Amino acid sequence: MIYTVTFNPSLDYIVAVDDFQLGLTNRTSSELILPGGKGINVSTLLMNLGIESTALGFMAGFTGDEIVRELQEMGVKSDFIRIDEGISRINLKLKSIDGTEINGSGPAISADKVEQLMVQLDALGEGDVLFLAGSIPSSMPDDMYRRIMARLEGKGVMIVVDATKDLLLNVLEYHPFLIKPNNHELGDIFGVELKTREEVVPYGKKLQEMGARNVLISMAGEGAVLIAEDRQVFDKPAPKGHLVNAVGAGDSMVAGFMAGWMDKQDYEHAFCMGIASGSASAFSEYLATKSEIEAIYKQVRVED
């Protein structure tokens, strides 16, 4: 079985504002509200590819209810733990100013609620796949993903971590199957600025030396690099297309990579599925559909 954990789900309020001006009243020219958070996006993309998963994590208040309702409507299985105080966050994405967003910090999660999640995860075993993706509420310790990996150690669960800074670094000694920093996050870890696919390679290898089995580095319109466990390094530019909505492109890449890996256990196929899924989502309003991904996949493989 496949599980995703989103500690801090969101309703993503994705708006376009023409001629945005600081300090003035701006009005939207388009708006969209979607259930978000990285694990949820992974589950959604997997569902689009016809792969079942269960979305786990925490939700609170009317926003949490709406997230769960929308997931149910889309056909994504979920089993969220309800937090009694606060509300799940609303994350604002300004589509017309690419990459500009304001993400909430999310409700506090008490130790007994975390233990409830741990008990859910205790049921995982050999052959299961677990995605730990996204930030955790600011009130929580940044070794949360590490604690989960420690608890599951030796059970044969394949674990993917998409997180930043210490939340990510803390898990490396438990050898996650895949991590996916983007070039900015990778640069932040080592205090450098990384702009080209060539530049990210030595830093990706450092994360592998620190324990990650596979390191996938996404670079938005620049494409991606994979430092694979078998020492192969893959590097591809992003396919060309019209950028529509990049929210969730990275999560689509993670989901697409793992879908490709589970299908063929072949790194090049998984890498191309990752790029195709990321770019197909960036080129569409919603997270990409299977046919959108397949169309871009053909382009990505042909470009070899």
Ligand SMILES: Nc1ncnc2c1ncn2[C@@H]1O[C@H](COP(=O)(O)OP(=O)(O)OP(=O)(O)O)[C@@H](O)[C@H]1O
């Ligand atoms: N402008 C773009 N043109 C083509 N492909 C893109 C573009 N933006 C993203 N992608 C595709 O999606 C992948 C992931 O994008 P990105 O590096 O922005 O992830 P991210 O920073 O984790 O994003 P997010 O946190 O919003 O999900 C890229 O490697 C690329 O394949």
Ligand SMILES: O=P(O)(O)OC[C@@]1(O)O[C@H](CO)[C@@H](O)[C@@H]1O
């Ligand atoms: O604040 P976090 O947890 O780092 O990121 C949350 C988030 O930006 O990630 C997804 C896109 O990757 C969005 O759906 C969501 O709003």
